[in-house]
Amino acid sequence: MWSGWGKRLPRLVRISRAVGIRAEPVTCKLSLLDAARSEVLWKSRNRDWMEMNLVLSNFVERSLHNFNDEQVELLAQLLQKSDVELYPWLSGRSPVPIEMLQNDVFVLLLGYINSHHPALKHIQPGHAT
DSSP: OOOOOOGGSOHHHHHHHHOOOOOOOOOOGGGGHHHHHHHHHHHHSOOSSSSHHHHHHHHHHGGGGGGHHHHHHHHHHHSOOHHHHHHHHHHHHSSHHHHHHHOOHHHHHHHHOOHHHHHGGGSSOOOOO
């Protein structure tokens, strides 16, 4: 077999492993989605920062097929925020505003990134504030 495959992995795959993004199969394909879901998937893949592209698109690709219409709307609201706003909240460098903790999809995203995120200490399992 090919022994040097690890050295030849694309840079983004190595980055995604380094930041702990789960290697699950992608079950969300753009061609199989309605207009609202297609739009949020596209927006998650086309962010200003490569790091946010990686985090958000992986989360959306793995979660979108389970979201109901209300959650898709919450995701659309979340994706309207700029990377400059989102990054400090997701990284734990800034406190998460209460209105963002009321967004169930944002809470799911925090848990996807880091199940020990400081903002999640104040949220009961299954409930946004």
